Amino acid sequence: MSANQFQNPVVRWIDHRLPIFSFLNHEATEYPTPKNLNYFWNFGSLAGISLVIMIITGIVLSMNYTAHVDYAFDSVERIMRDVNHGWLLRYIHMNGASFFFIVVFIHIFRGLYYGSYKAPRELLWMLGVVILLLMMATAFMGYVLPFVIVGVVILHLVALHRFGSNNPLGIDTRGPQDTIPFHPYYTIKDFFGLSVFLTFFAAAVFFFPNFMGHPDNYIPANALQTPAHIVPEWYFLPFYAILRAVPDKLGGVLAMFGAIAVLFILPWLDRSPVRSGRFRPIFKIFFWVFFADCLVLGYVGAMPAEGIYLVIGRVATVWYFLHFLLILPILSVAETPRPLPQSISTPVFGGSGAMAGASAAPKRKVE
Numbered sequence: 154m155s156a157n158q159f160q161n162p163v164v165r166w167i168d169h170r171l172p173i174f175s176f177l178n179h180e181a182t183e184y185p186t187p188k189n190l191n192y193f194w195n196f197g198s199l200a201g202i203s204l205v206i207m208i209i210t211g212i213v214l215s216m217n218y219t220a221h222v223d224y225a226f227d228s229v230e231r232i233m234r235d236v237n238h239g240w241l242l243r244y245i246h247m248n249g250a251s252f253f254f255i256v257v258f259i260h261i262f263r264g265l266y267y268g269s270y271k272a273p274r275e276l277l278w279m280l281g282v283v284i285l286l287l288m289m290a291t292a293f294m295g296y297v298l299p300f301v302i303v304g305v306v307i308l309h310l311v312a313l314h315r316f317g318s319n320n321p322l323g324i325d326t327r328g329p330q331d332t333i334p335f336h337p338y339y340t341i342k343d344f345f346g347l348s349v350f351l352t353f354f355a356a357a358v359f360f361f362p363n364f365m366g367h368p369d370n371y372i373p374a375n376a377l378q379t380p381a382h383i384v385p386e387w388y389f390l391p392f393y394a395i396l397r398a399v400p401d402k403l404g405g406v407l408a409m410f411g412a413i414a415v416l417f418i419l420p421w422l423d424r425s426p427v428r429s430g431r432f433r434p435i436f437k438i439f440f441w442v443f444f445a446d447c448l449v450l451g452y453v454g455a456m457p458a459e460g461i462y463l464v465i466g467r468v469a470t471v472w473y474f475l476h477f478l479l480i481l482p483i484l485s486v487a488e489t490p491r492p493l494p495q496s497i498s499t500p501v502f503g504g505s506g507a508m509a510g511a512s513a514a515p516k517r518k519v520e
Contacts, residue, residue, distance in 0.1 A: 180314060185332035186339055187320035189497050193267075194318065194339075195346030196260040201306065202347065203253040208299045210246040214239075226373045244362040250292065251365040252354055254388035257285060266440055268428030269319040275420040277312040280305055282416045292386065322500065323428030324493055331497040382457060390454030391447055397458045398470040408470065415477045422477055424485035432491040436484050443476045 159165045159174060168174040217236050219228035232239035261281070264270060270278035284305050291298040317326065326332050333339075357364065365387060369380065385393050392409050399405035415422075430437045449469045456462040494500050 182336040184335040193263040199256045266430045280309040391450035394450040394454035394466045398467045423481040427490040
């Protein structure tokens with residue numbers, strides 16, 4: 154859309170000199186998007202909305218919070234009891250952190266399954282891993298880092314729009330027949346996903362606000378007493394289990410950060426020419442084993458670091474790294490993928506004959 158096509162004369166005048174409205178119209182409305190995206194692609198926008206919720210509630214809460222070792226606990230109690238709607242803001246912020254991580258974890262596993270880290274989207278994936286690291290750091294240090302996350306999210310979106318979204322088939326679009334405008338088709342889909350998300354979020358805030366928290370959060374800190382069993386928030390438990398799995402403290406820290414660092418080099422570990430797990434039968438099996446392994450790490454991280462839990466944690470940690478460093482590189486050369494469809498439109502409109510005419514297992518890298 155050119156500046157002359159805007160009805161508002163002020164908008165036309167501004168856009169002729171600074172084409173910001175044309176840019177927004179192209180990137181948010183006319184932006185060509187693969188026509189076969191499923192609801193797992195909603196979680197990117199949900200992550201952005203969760204970030205906005207966290208920033209707004211965090212700023213308001215910080216206005217009433219006293220960052221002092223002697224007054225911090227009392228200031229939180231004051232927020233809950235005396236500040237107008239303070240209890241609501243705190244519960245939204247507290248549960249918002251958990252829902253933020255839930256959305257991001259689903260977003261990451263979707264990318265792992267559908268190969269969204271493969272060329273030419275390597276930098277897009279790496280920026281996403283940086284966002285995950287910043288989220289984890291924000292949970293400890295807070296305040297300034299949410300604005301750093303916003304900057305990286307903007308870069309993440311720029312990288313996304315450079316080559317467009319990946320899709321469940323893992324093949325590139327081949328012209329207008331494979332795409333639809335982002336608005337209104339995916340804005341409607343995103344709003345529906347948002348309504349479902351907010352329903353679960355509201356249920357957590359109003360009916361079980363402390364379910365994803367820990368009872369010890371309501372005990373004033375005692376500088377002279379170390380808790381018998383220190384447990385981080387649930388979204389840190391898999392990494393906490395990896396930390397405890399290594400007997401040496403320094404080795405445990407290196408392993409914990411290595412669990413994130415290995416995601417940075419994932420595009421070069423998985424060299425299969427096929428992106429989507431739909432066409433990789435052996436990869437699909439190992440993907441779900443890896444998913445179960447992460448759940449096991451999360452469970453073990455909440456248990457005492459002793460006995461059978463320590464053994465299970467070490468086995469699960471070894472498997473975590475084996476999945477990336479050994480299994481994926483082997484599958485890249487040993488697995489024979491299923492034939493890919495000729496285009497996105499083939500399975501969308503082809504019905505039972507969608508795979509007819511599909512090429513044999515690809516011999517070259519899918520670009």
